[in-house]
Amino acid sequence: QSALTQPPSASGSPGQSVTISCTGTSSDVGGYNYVSWYQQHPGKAPKLMIYEVSKRPSGVPDRFSGSKSGSTASLTVSGLQAEDEADYYCSSYAGSNNGVVFGGGTKLTVL
């Protein structure tokens, strides 16, 4: 049972936008602006796509964006491309006692 709740799957056609949610509590997502999102292709290590809710590391396309409202964070992928098909995981800082918690992951399918 993951600490953060994500939908198991999401899908969209090329060019469309899709949003993936990540729901936590006031002890993690709602309490800190330290939400990250990771993309994982099969057999590969996760890759950081978004950090501190909405910041993009260098090299990540601006088609990827993040936001947060209360205890729910969201990742939006705009202008879907075939290479965006992957698993996406959210994570959040959960305080010095609990460290970092992850969501269960969402499989994004590009139709």
Added chain:
Amino acid sequence: QVQLQESGPGLVKPSETLSLTCTVSGGSISSYYWTWIRQFPGKGLEWIGYIYSSGSTNYNPSLKSRVTISVDTSKNQFSLKLTSVTAADTAVYYCAGAWISRLDYWGQGTLVTVSS
């Protein structure tokens, strides 16, 4: 560009100790929170803990009694020890370089199977 590489046994017997090492190249180990994460066969990710270059550590409360993370700055390596393993500890283990919760750099991962 910082690169990380995990090494260690791929098979560990139940009740024994899992030991993995992560070698950091392309950057200094004297910064960052050096972190271990694992991914279960069903895909879920679990944060195990981290060590800062100063030696301070923070562990997942659910694993705290069994986990030790250490760092060897002279070798640019950090290590994981997980004691009293069971089949539930079977997973792909990743090492990562992080700034607190932001996992910037990841190793390729190593599968550890717990079985007799």
